[in-house]
Amino acid sequence: MAIELVIFDLDGTLVDSIADIAGAVNHALCKIGSNTLSLDEVRRLVGSGVEHLLLRAAGIDNIDDHDIVKKDILKSHFLSHYTEHIADKSRPYDNVIKTLDTLSGIKKAVASNKLESLSRRLLDKLSMLKYFDAVYGYDSCHERKPSPVPLIKLMEVLGTGISQTIIIGDSGTDIEAGRAAGIKTIAVSYGYRSVDSLKDADYIIDDLSEIIPIIKAIN
Incomplete structure (x- = not known):
């Protein structure tokens, strides 16, 4: 057929879209005092959804109560920045x-x-x-x-x-x-x-x- x-x-x-995604990831990481990532590092992490991306970017493997709060903070900062800058370089x-x-x-x-x-x-x-x-x-x-x-x-x-x-x-x-x-x-x-x-x-x-x-x- x-x-x-x-x-x-x-x-x-x-x-x-990787440059704009990386920009939002690094914005979120900066907000919690974590080290930022290179474009290639972010590229290797994308594909399974924003929460998975942010947890891996922040080096969080096993989530405890503290990490749940951190994840929510990361996600909030990421979404706020990415929504505003979603097509700057994409x-x-x-x-x-x-x-x-x-x-x-x-x-x-x-x-x-x-x-x-x-x-x-x-x-x-x-x-x-x-x-x-x-x-x-x-x-x-x-x-x-x-x-x-x-x-x-x-x-x-x-x-x-x-x-x-x-x-x-x-x-x-x-x-x-x-x-x-x-x-x-x-x-x-x-x-x-x-x-x-x-x-x-x-x-x-x-x-x-x-x-x-x-x-x-x-x-």
Whole structure:
């Protein structure tokens, strides 16, 4: 059957947002007196949601009552700063807009592990929100990637089946979610993870525009 829905990861797939994320992380770390991190250090931590990111950035492994308070303080400072500066330096990767235009006849959705409100805000600030029929964040469902639940829910909401849907992302989290949902997976090599970590994807591409011939071949 023809592909009718393309589900995209956001950070590291559609948008290079790491500089603004790192800025917000370091702002939060400074507020609690912790050492700041380099861009590469933050890049290695993103992908599993803001709380996981901040706990790892602050070096918190086993949470006790004190750490719960610290986590909440970190999250508050991060969200305040990131909401205000979400698109200061973030930009879509090369050929992303061109590819989204080319896919005008196909339903498109975003499944991100950042808050839905922040996902929408980032896309809106970059004039990209108009391209998507649905945008899910980690708080849109009761589970987040690598669970297949967000992908299954998107297929239900947008009326497509397993054979009609593909997911595109830059991490094993996206690939695992797609495989668990039973859909084809495409990994981008230019994102925040090494190519070695993407080996389980059905396809690996170096530029988002390469999904066009893949979709045509599947169809």
